[in-house]
Amino acid sequence: MIDQDVLERVLVGATQTGADFAEVYAEDKRSTSAGLDDGRVEQVTSGRDRGAGIRVIAGDTTGFAYTSDLSEAGLTAAAAAAAAAAKGGGGGVRTVGLTRSDPHRPNTIVHDPDSIEKARKVELLARMDEAARGYGPEIVQVSAGYGDSVKRVLVANTEGVLADDEVVRTLLRVSAVANGDTGMQTGYQTMGHTVGFEIFDTVDVEEMAREAARQAITKLGARPAPSGEMPVVIKHGTGGVLFHEACGHGLEADHIHKGASVYAGKMGELVANPLVTLVDDGTMPGEWGTLGVDDEGQRTQRNVLIQDGILTDYMWDYLRSRNDGRPQSGNGRRQSYQHLPMVRMTNTFVLDGPDDPDDIISSTPKGVYVAKLGGGSVNTASGDFVFGMTEAYLIEDGVITEPLRDGNLIGNGPKVLRDIDMLGNDFSMGSPGTCGKDGQGVPVGDGQPTLRVKALTVGGTSS
Known part of the structure; x- marks a missing residue:
């Protein structure tokens, strides 16, 4: 996008x-x-956005400016504006020599989505609409969406970094609404990977739609969720968002520096059941949060945050690692060139444990089985969280029985980590997500094996 000699002069x-x-x-x-x-195609759109953000740091002050003009003149003007904002005096002459790093490409792209006709993309939606409606007469509404993007990035800085990356993302979603005597219920499925259009050689889009329809129809016969504290079993894949919110954000170094995390000052301490090992890994091929380099030009890597229950590390960006004398971990991320980078997760997940998933359920006399966990929020300072249950069932005498209406899981992140008493050996990643933080959203992945928390508060309407 920009010649190396131009980058050097701008820096x-x-x-x-x-x-x-x-x-x-x-x-x-x-x-x-x-x-x-x-059944109607509402919109098909294409777009392109290009530009550059320039960050200048003087002492503890950061100046930032962005521009859609990638000419040398445009970049120089933005750099001057950022420098003025961060002006710290001094002067003198500085030479910047950039060294291009070897490309790091976790993913292999076979079919660039840009090379695929839009009609083939729309056809996927029509197939899902037909499959969902054909699942049962109760389905009265279907909505489907497709998205793809190809993003090329280039990062250079005065420490000699010169790195580039290309990230391809392909996304498909479908929701189905069922109508019955108890009103309307919705089922939802989504699929997203950092691969090209070849993903549809392996993904059964009709099965995705039928699964959304099944969820909606099943919930028509659901009973009110119970209320109170009880054991909760969470199906593999769907519960990764709990760890993302309940402890992942608290392990980001900016929250640690602000004293806004319950995990501040606990390095080397036992913070979870020894069954639990938590990892953030931006190198996982095909996953939604995968990158070759982060948005500061640092190669992504596998970071073990909790090992056998012991807190071993935090996630780091350039600023926080510089201040603490720690190496960067590949977790500096930004929404776009119009935003400053900050510490963010990539793909965050819990590794397999020793237990058979069937044994986890059969050893639970009474509780709730969560087959699909919805969105949630967390207070990083206290660790308190609330999550929605979008598909859940009652466990009675070690057997999954009746479906439950939507309810909430309420708890505390550090307590949940300690209260995980069984961990399955059936790890899988979950659905693609967008993580919001300080007004920015970035793609992330999460996952986990089936697990049991021995006591969680279920916020239902049944006693």
């Missing part, structure tokens, strides 16, 4: 007023989306 100019660090982050993103509602 030199950005530090001439005494700044000690400057960075150029350039991005070129092409995207396509299509939506279908009630």
Whole structure:
């Protein structure tokens, strides 16, 4: 996108007023989306966005400016604006020599989505609509969406970093609404990977739609969820979002620095049941949060955060690692060139445990089985969280029985980590997600094996 000699001149100019660090982050993103509602194609759109953000740091002050003009003049003007915001005096001459890093490509792309006709993408939606409606007469509404993007990034800074990456993402979603005597209920399925259109050689889109329809129809006969504290079993894959919210954010170094995390100062301590090992890994081929390099040009890597219940590390970006003298962990991320980077997760998950999933259920006399966990929120300072249950069942005498209406799981992250008393050997990743933090959203993945928390508060309407 930008010649190396231009980058070097821009970085030199950005530090001439005494700044000690400057960075150029350039991005070129092409995207396509299509939506279908009630059998009608509502929209098919394509777009392209390109530009650069320039960050300049002088002492404890950060200046930032962005521009859609990638010419040398445009970049120089943005660099001057960022430098003025971070101006710390000084002066002198500084030479920047950039060394391009070897490409790091976790994913192999076979069919670039840009090379696929839009008609083939819309056809996927029509197939899902037909499959969901054909599942049963109770299905009265179907909505489906397709999206893909190809994003090229280039990062250069005054510490000599010169790195580039290309990330391809392909997404498909479907929701089905069923109508019955108890009103309307909704089922939902989504699939997203950092691969090309070849994903549809292996993904059965009709089965996705039928699964959404099954969820909706099953919930028509659901009884009110119980209320109170009880054992909760969470199906493999669906519960990773709990760890993302309940402890992942608390392990991001910016929250640690602010004292806004319950995990501050607990390095080396036992913070979870020894069954639990928690990992953040931006290198997993095909997963939604996978990147070759993070948005500061640092190669992504596998970071073990909790090992056998012991807190072993936090996640780091450039600023926090510089202040603490720690190596970066590949977790500096930003929504786009218009945003500053911050510490963020990539793919966060719990490793397999020793237990058979069937034994986890059969050894639970009474409780709730969560087959699909919804969105939630967490207070990182206290660890308290609330999550929705979008598909759940009663466990009675070690058997999964009646479906339950939507309810909430209420608990505390550190307590949940300690209260996991059984962990399955059936690990899987879950659905693609978008993590929101400080007004920015980035793609993330999460996952876990089937597990049991010996006591969680279920917020239902039945006593």
